[in-house]
Amino acid sequence: MSQWTVKGGTVKDRPLNATAASLLGFLHSGPMTGWDLVRTADVLIGDFWSLTRSQVYRELAAMERAGLVAAGELGPRERRPFSLTDAGREAFRRWLEIEPGPEQIRYPLLLTIAFGQHLAPERLAAFVASHRTVHAARLAEYERVLAGAGAGLDPHARATLDFGIRYERAVLEWFDHLPEQIRGGADDQESGDQPGAR
Amino acid sequence: MSQWTVKGGTVKDRPLNATAASLLGFLHSGPMTGWDLVRTADVLIGDFWSLTRSQVYRELAAMERAGLVAAGELGPRERRPFSLTDAGREAFRRWLEIEPGPEQIRYPLLLTIAFGQHLAPERLAAFVASHRTVHAARLAEYERVLAGAGAGLDPHARATLDFGIRYERAVLEWFDHLPEQIRGGADDQESGDQPGAR
DNA sequence: CATATCATGTAAGAGGTTACATGATTAC
DNA sequence: GTAATCATGTAACCTCTTACATGATATG
Numbered sequence: 001m002s003q004w005t006v007k008g009g010t011v012k013d014r015p016l017n018a019t020a021a022s023l024l025g026f027l028h029s030g031p032m033t034g035w036d037l038v039r040t041a042d043v044l045i046g047d048f049w050s051l052t053r054s055q056v057y058r059e060l061a062a063m064e065r066a067g068l069v070a071a072g073e074l075g076p077r078e079r080r081p082f083s084l085t086d087a088g089r090e091a092f093r094r095w096l097e098i099e100p101g102p103e104q105i106r107y108p109l110l111l112t113i114a115f116g117q118h119l120a121p122e123r124l125a126a127f128v129a130s131h132r133t134v135h136a137a138r139l140a141e142y143e144r145v146l147a148g149a150g151a152g153l154d155p156h157a158r159a160t161l162d163f164g165i166r167y168e169r170a171v172l173e174w175f176d177h178l179p180e181q182i183r184g185g186a187d188d189q190e191s192g193d194q195p196g197a198r
Numbered sequence: 199m200s201q202w203t204v205k206g207g208t209v210k211d212r213p214l215n216a217t218a219a220s221l222l223g224f225l226h227s228g229p230m231t232g233w234d235l236v237r238t239a240d241v242l243i244g245d246f247w248s249l250t251r252s253q254v255y256r257e258l259a260a261m262e263r264a265g266l267v268a269a270g271e272l273g274p275r276e277r278r279p280f281s282l283t284d285a286g287r288e289a290f291r292r293w294l295e296i297e298p299g300p301e302q303i304r305y306p307l308l309l310t311i312a313f314g315q316h317l318a319p320e321r322l323a324a325f326v327a328s329h330r331t332v333h334a335a336r337l338a339e340y341e342r343v344l345a346g347a348g349a350g351l352d353p354h355a356r357a358t359l360d361f362g363i364r365y366e367r368a369v370l371e372w373f374d375h376l377p378e379q380i381r382g383g384a385d386d387q388e389s390g391d392q393p394g395a396r
Numbered sequence: 397c398a399t400a401t402c403a404t405g406t407a408a409g410a411g412g413t414t415a416c417a418t419g420a421t422t423a424c
Numbered sequence: 425g426t427a428a429t430c431a432t433g434t435a436a437c438c439t440c441t442t443a444c445a446t447g448a449t450a451t452g
Contacts, residue, residue: 170368
């Protein structure tokens, strides 16, 4: 038989999900523990593909059962490094070959705005202002990264960073063009640059 | 007791989720069937808050049990219209008062790009091109809507549409600034504006 | 009379979040 | 020694997707 029972089910050859595949991708640069993977993923893909600790340990366990990764020996602090197997490398490559699906955006603030007629304008404006702050901070951070490592980044990492920057800029411009009715009384016109210069 | 057993669980007063709340929001304009709600949601919030038929029927059933909506009489074709109850109206308002959470973006294409070093450049370029087409079409559609109903839209709907337009424009610009290494040989430079006439 | 669209729902499972539980090591 | 951080994992639950199943009505 080519199936074996495990945790009340069978190990199937179903295609990798993107989350698991990403872990395999990261393991190309050497063995890593679940903890390492969580941090790596957060830094490298966290802005457009979030994942949690829980998921990482679960996918790792499943992939170990499927033979895509292999656990090494326990190191200090119970560190359990996982490394790619040949099967894992191949599964990753197969995954990478399939056309990536459409992007999904879930933006609760837009929901609140869409139903804004039922909400006190000051309250809506407060939500808007608070979200704008978050986006401004994110843009600043991205630009800081670009200014720092920018030139040294490989083109792929650079491309994803560039996406983030363009996205955040677009969102900020959107905030700043919202009608007063939604933004509330014009308070912050400063987008992070001084009003006199630029 | 203020709890009653239902479908193997108890009806709790836990806060509404955004999907259920949206349905309540739509019901403010009169009774609707699950089918109606699916279509309404798809048109009005589908671009930043997608939901499926399955979810709608499930949330409707749960909200009926919780007394937030009430099923009316069956109409032709088994139409089962639901209407807002006072409790539902209040639950909606309470939901709308809470600060909307951060937006989530899940963009598989960015994952593929991030791991692009493991993929044949032509293949990556093909994925990129195919996604670009989708975004260009979406932008065109949004702009068509704006040109049509634009002036007549209420400011809230207008604001969400505007978000979509700015987002799609930013994404297209991002596509067009991707290095050749990722985009592949420059083929389509036309971004939607006419080079000669169109 | 056949096909498309309207209409409702269930079942199963995948994917994702949150809370809980535990303990080692490092830094102060 | 005490707090922060590193590190692993489980349990419960919620959310979302996909596939299945069924049937009525309108359109050509």
